[in-house]
Amino acid sequence: MSGNQSRSAAYVEATDRMTFEEDSKTHFRVCRFITENGVKLGMRSVPMATACVLYHRFFQSASLQVYEPYLVAMSAIYLAGKVEEQHLRTRDIINVCHRHFHPGSEPLELDGKFWEFRDSIVQCELLILRQLNFQVTFEHPHKYLLHYLLSVRSLMNRHAWSRTPIAETALAVLKDSYHGSLCVRHKPQHLALTSLYIALQTYGVELPRGEREWWQVVCSDISKAQIEAILSELLQLYDMEAKCT
Amino acid sequence: MERGLLRQAVFYHGETLLNLLKCEHNENPDFRGVFDDLPHAEPQRVEEESSPILEQFISQACAVMPPLEQFMEVSFDERRELFFRDVEPGDLVIGKVNSVREYGLFVTLLCAAGALERDIQDLEIKALCPVRHVPSTGNHDDPLSYYQVGDLIRAGVKSVERYQEKLTISLRSSALPSELQEVKLGVITKEDLPLHHTTETYEKLLEHSLGICNPLNVDYLMAKLGISDTQTPSLMRGLQSHCFREEDFAITIRKKQSASWALNVKAGVAHFKSGHHVEAMNEYNKALEIDINNVEALVARGALYATKGGLVKAISDFELALETCPTHRNAKKYFCQTLVERGRQLEREEKLVTAEGLYRKALTIDDMHQEAKEALEKLNIRIQKSLKLKELEAAKEQEKANSTETSAEKLRKILKEEKRMKKKRKSSTSSSSSSSSDLSSSSDDGHSSRKKSKKRKHKHRRSSRGSKKRRRRDSASSNKMGKDNDDWFPAPAITSASFINQKQSINKLLSYEEPTQSKKQEDSNGETSRSKRAVEDSDDESSRSKSRNSGSYGEPVKRNIRSESVGEPDRRESISDDGGGELAKIRNRQEGRFEEPIGGPSHKIRFETSFDGNGDFRERRWVKSTSENAKNRRDSSSSNQSESSYKADPHWKEPSFSRARNLSESEQGRNEKRDGMERGVRNQSDGGK
Numbered sequence: 001m002s003g004n005q006s007r008s009a010a011y012v013e014a015t016d017r018m019t020f021e022e023d024s025k026t027h028f029r030v031c032r033f034i035t036e037n038g039v040k041l042g043m044r045s046v047p048m049a050t051a052c053v054l055y056h057r058f059f060q061s062a063s064l065q066v067y068e069p070y071l072v073a074m075s076a077i078y079l080a081g082k083v084e085e086q087h088l089r090t091r092d093i094i095n096v097c098h099r100h101f102h103p104g105s106e107p108l109e110l111d112g113k114f115w116e117f118r119d120s121i122v123q124c125e126l127l128i129l130r131q132l133n134f135q136v137t138f139e140h141p142h143k144y145l146l147h148y149l150l151s152v153r154s155l156m157n158r159h160a161w162s163r164t165p166i167a168e169t170a171l172a173v174l175k176d177s178y179h180g181s182l183c184v185r186h187k188p189q190h191l192a193l194t195s196l197y198i199a200l201q202t203y204g205v206e207l208p209r210g211e212r213e214w215w216q217v218v219c220s221d222i223s224k225a226q227i228e229a230i231l232s233e234l235l236q237l238y239d240m241e242a243k244c245t
Numbered sequence: 246m247e248r249g250l251l252r253q254a255v256f257y258h259g260e261t262l263l264n265l266l267k268c269e270h271n272e273n274p275d276f277r278g279v280f281d282d283l284p285h286a287e288p289q290r291v292e293e294e295s296s297p298i299l300e301q302f303i304s305q306a307c308a309v310m311p312p313l314e315q316f317m318e319v320s321f322d323e324r325r326e327l328f329f330r331d332v333e334p335g336d337l338v339i340g341k342v343n344s345v346r347e348y349g350l351f352v353t354l355l356c357a358a359g360a361l362e363r364d365i366q367d368l369e370i371k372a373l374c375p376v377r378h379v380p381s382t383g384n385h386d387d388p389l390s391y392y393q394v395g396d397l398i399r400a401g402v403k404s405v406e407r408y409q410e411k412l413t414i415s416l417r418s419s420a421l422p423s424e425l426q427e428v429k430l431g432v433i434t435k436e437d438l439p440l441h442h443t444t445e446t447y448e449k450l451l452e453h454s455l456g457i458c459n460p461l462n463v464d465y466l467m468a469k470l471g472i473s474d475t476q477t478p479s480l481m482r483g484l485q486s487h488c489f490r491e492e493d494f495a496i497t498i499r500k501k502q503s504a505s506w507a508l509n510v511k512a513g514v515a516h517f518k519s520g521h522h523v524e525a526m527n528e529y530n531k532a533l534e535i536d537i538n539n540v541e542a543l544v545a546r547g548a549l550y551a552t553k554g555g556l557v558k559a560i561s562d563f564e565l566a567l568e569t570c571p572t573h574r575n576a577k578k579y580f581c582q583t584l585v586e587r588g589r590q591l592e593r594e595e596k597l598v599t600a601e602g603l604y605r606k607a608l609t610i611d612d613m614h615q616e617a618k619e620a621l622e623k624l625n626i627r628i629q630k631s632l633k634l635k636e637l638e639a640a641k642e643q644e645k646a647n648s649t650e651t652s653a654e655k656l657r658k659i660l661k662e663e664k665r666m667k668k669k670r671k672s673s674t675s676s677s678s679s680s681s682s683d684l685s686s687s688s689d690d691g692h693s694s695r696k697k698s699k700k701r702k703h704k705h706r707r708s709s710r711g712s713k714k715r716r717r718r719d720s721a722s723s724n725k726m727g728k729d730n731d732d733w734f735p736a737p738a739i740t741s742a743s744f745i746n747q748k749q750s751i752n753k754l755l756s757y758e759e760p761t762q763s764k765k766q767e768d769s770n771g772e773t774s775r776s777k778r779a780v781e782d783s784d785d786e787s788s789r790s791k792s793r794n795s796g797s798y799g800e801p802v803k804r805n806i807r808s809e810s811v812g813e814p815d816r817r818e819s820i821s822d823d824g825g826g827e828l829a830k831i832r833n834r835q836e837g838r839f840e841e842p843i844g845g846p847s848h849k850i851r852f853e854t855s856f857d858g859n860g861d862f863r864e865r866r867w868v869k870s871t872s873e874n875a876k877n878r879r880d881s882s883s884s885n886q887s888e889s890s891y892k893a894d895p896h897w898k899e900p901s902f903s904r905a906r907n908l909s910e911s912e913q914g915r916n917e918k919r920d921g922m923e924r925g926v927r928n929q930s931d932g933g934k
Contacts, residue, residue, distance in 0.1 A: 032481075032483065032484075035479075035484060036483075036484065036489075039475070039476075039484070039489060040489065040493055040494045040495055041494075041495045042475050042494075042495065042496075043475070044463075044464070044474045044475060045463070045467075045474055045477050046463055085460075091499065091502075092495040092498075092499060093495075095495060095498040095499060095502060096493070096494075096495050096498065099493055099498060100493075103493075106501075106505075107498050107499075107501045107502035107505065108502065109505070109506070110506050110535075142463050143307075143457060143462050143463050143466070144451075146307070146462070146463060146466035146467065146470070147307065147308055147310065147451060147457070147466070149466075149470060150307075150310070150466070150469075150470075151310055151312075151313040151362075151447075152313065154312055154313060154314075154361070154362035154363070155312075155313050155314065156331075157330060157331045158331065158333070158361075167470045167471075167472060168472060168478045169478075169480070171472060171477055171478060172477070172478040172479045172480045173480060175477050175478075175479050175484075176479055176480055176481050176484075179481070189448075208314070208317070208319045208323055208324075208327055209317075209319070209323075210314070210317035210318040210319030210320065210323075211317065211318035211319075212316070212317055212318060213317070214313060214317060217313060217316040217317050217446075217447050218313075218447055218448070219448060220446055220448055238480065238481070241481055241482060241483065245482075245483050
């Protein structure tokens with residue numbers, strides 16, 4: 001029977017892993033949903049980041065079986081808009097999300113279904129707040145990244161800087177990192193640093209070396225290994241895109 | 246950047262904040278846009294010292310960090326090499342004066358101010374500022390003597406020789422690029438030095454800086470780096486910009502939705518048809534709450550307002566609807582109807598000009614709108630009539646005013662008689678003298694003189710009337726004038742001699758004025774038709790004008806005035822602004838013009854009044870045009886007339902004052918009008934009669 005037990009333990013492990021993978025895919029899809037609709041709603045980067053973080057944090061403690069992830073996502077968008085002072089109307093959120101699921105459809109009529117959507121979003125918002133103990137303000141890597149970009153810019157020759165789209169790449173990498181739960185597992189400075197590191201590495205930019213590397217200066221408590229680890233996680237997200245979409 | 250808030254802050258703190266903001270935000274495109282509007286005003290708080298810390302706090306958009314090199318401890322050589330690789334002409338540098346030679350200043354660079362952030366303090370980089378790049382400071386003969394060893398200098402890099410590691414700097418602002426032109430070059434104080442050495446780490450420095458806490462620093466830095474925040478790039482395949490379709494965006498969907506949500510409009514229309522106006526209005530308002538620019542709701546509401554009588558609100562609703570959708574058939578239809586209705590309303594209130602404007606507007610929207618056309622024509626007719634009526638009234642009032650006489654006037658009459666006798670003896674062939682006599686007689690302002698000359702003029706006119714049926718050219722008329730006036734008007738004793746010289750100019754003016762006025766005639770149907778009618782309707786007037794032509798300056802002009810319904814508003818205003826004297830003249834002319842049909846004696850009166858002063862003749866024209874203008878501006882016409890008539894009476898009692906005033910005013914006006922009139926005359930004569 002121990003064989004059976006061990007087999008069942010392994011089985012459980014396997015199923016767990018599978019569930020975990022499935023969940024990651026779901027989370028990926030939902031975060032893609034958030035980012036896409038964020039663009040359509042005209043959200044700025046920071047509120048969009050807040051929405052993703054809210055979503056990830058919510059499902060750290062809640063179960064996907066119990067709560068509908070897309071509804072949580074819509075409420076996260078709504079709540080993030082409020083937190084980061086870019087208020088979005090529920091009407092717009094409902095319109096955009098409805099169209100996401102029913103592409104090419106006519107805008108919703110002002111009927112019972114619409115009001116039900118509205119009610120759901122508002123209720124879920126309260127749910128998220130309670131789940132997160134009302135801690136909804138986060139420090140995002142964006143401001144750190146931007147300051148690092150300025151500092152690195154000063155190190156470079158100005159022509160080299162204008163030739164290579166380092167800033168755009170770093171910010172793109174940062175934005176894409178929200179598809180996974182990196183944002184809740186790492187410090188914002190580290191994430192910013194890694195994004196910039198990736199950007200510089202991509203274009204083969206050589207920065208002057210002193211006693212210390214630029215990233216050591218910028219963030220003293222990080223090691224090369226940590227950067228590498230975050231880097232590999234980030235790049236895995238790009239692989240996931242192929243699997244999920 | 247909030248423009249209003251920024252302005253308020255700058256105004257409060259004054260110049261120091263403005264300078265700080267300039268340095269801090271020089272690269273911020275938003276700031277540059279707002280900067281131009283900022284007032285360079287004195288700070289409000291002059292008593293207390295404005296806190297520099299506070300100002301630094303306000304101006305800090307993001308954390309300004311010292312160069313990274315500093316923290317990285319890059320090697321001496323490498324730093325030096327990199328500096329020379331990257332420094333370019335136009336960069337700002339700060340250094341200390343090392344030595345002063347005849348050929349220039351030697352400066353040891355301390356740091357780079359501006360875009361190039363490098364740690365060069367210990368690099369011992371020396372730069373030369375040659376004499377020709379040191380601007381003279383005015384007081385000193387030798388510009389170099391202004392600088393001493395140890396001074397802190399801010400300069401612009403002029404040229405770089407990388408391999409020889411030589412740097413030339415310049416203190417002239419021409420060395421800097423355009424965006425740095427305001428930066429002060431030359432000696433600076435310690436406070437102007439950018440950030441200096443710190444023992445803290447980069448991290449700590451960043452954490453503790455104020456700028457990092459600014460919630461808007463992300464937006465600011467994004468803008469500074471040139472990246473749009475709503476269209477941030479992504480490396481994911483699915484998030485590229487081409488994957489997004491315009492119609493999926495929130496704004497587009499919302500618009501479509503609003504249009505379809507305005508179902509309330511349909512319900513409202515149903516209410517309207519069944520007569521429940523209140524409910525209908527409620528429905529429309531609800532629909533407009535959802536979608537403020539809903540065309541259907543606006544049109545329906547406009548129709549409702551129009552039915553209930555709130556025409557102004559209806560008009561504004563229709564206008565809004567047509568802005569959103571200019572091809573809405575119903576909107577146009579209802580709009581025209583409402584405009585016409587409103588025009589009728591205004592007509593009843595005597596606001597004829599506004600009414601006309603509305604009819605025209607209706608016609609621009611719908612060319613074929615029959616009602617509008619008819620209404621416009623009727624209105625034009627009505628305007629003509631009212632114009633004439635007013636002229637008649639004005640004339641009557643003038644007559645009444647003229648009939649009063651004071652003892653002073655009687656005395657003047659006697660004096661004039663004497664002058665006239667003297668004048669008669671002279672055989673004046675020159676038109677100037679005759680005109681002056683005309684003028685003097687008119688300027689006398691005496692009724693007696695007028696009356697006497699009236700009789701003579703009357704005969705004259707009758708004779709001339711027959712001969713001249715058409716308007717004459719300048720010379721002809723002026724000559725005629727001269728001859729005619731010769732016998733009738735004595736030399737001016739009381740009036741200034743300037744009249745004598747001015748007759749020529751007056752003639753010119755008069756003749757010139759005709760074409761001017763014709764030129765100014767607007768090409769509007771109503772006006773020309775009006776003018777035509779005005780001309781045709783009163784044969785008396787035309788004959789009067791003819792006779793006037795023969796005998797006096799102004800016949801052609803007068804006719805022109807009448808035919809040119811527009812006239813010159815500005816001139817008219819100048820006339821009315823001139824004061825009572827002008828108005829008196831205007832009065833006189835008006836009276837004179839209308840008196841003709843009444844009878845012979847009135848001729849003379851008119852004649853004299855027309856020559857009241859130098860500018861009189863011209864003004865007569867103006868008067869006519871004035872009155873025409875007044876009538877054209879239907880709203881104010883009655884008030885103008887009444888005003889002038891009101892003023893005429895008191896002024897009439899003081900003819901001497903008015904005369905003097907008239908003279909000066911006419912002289913003033915003449916110069917301005919002369920050119921226009923000259924041009925006008927030629928055109929008019931070319932235009933043919």
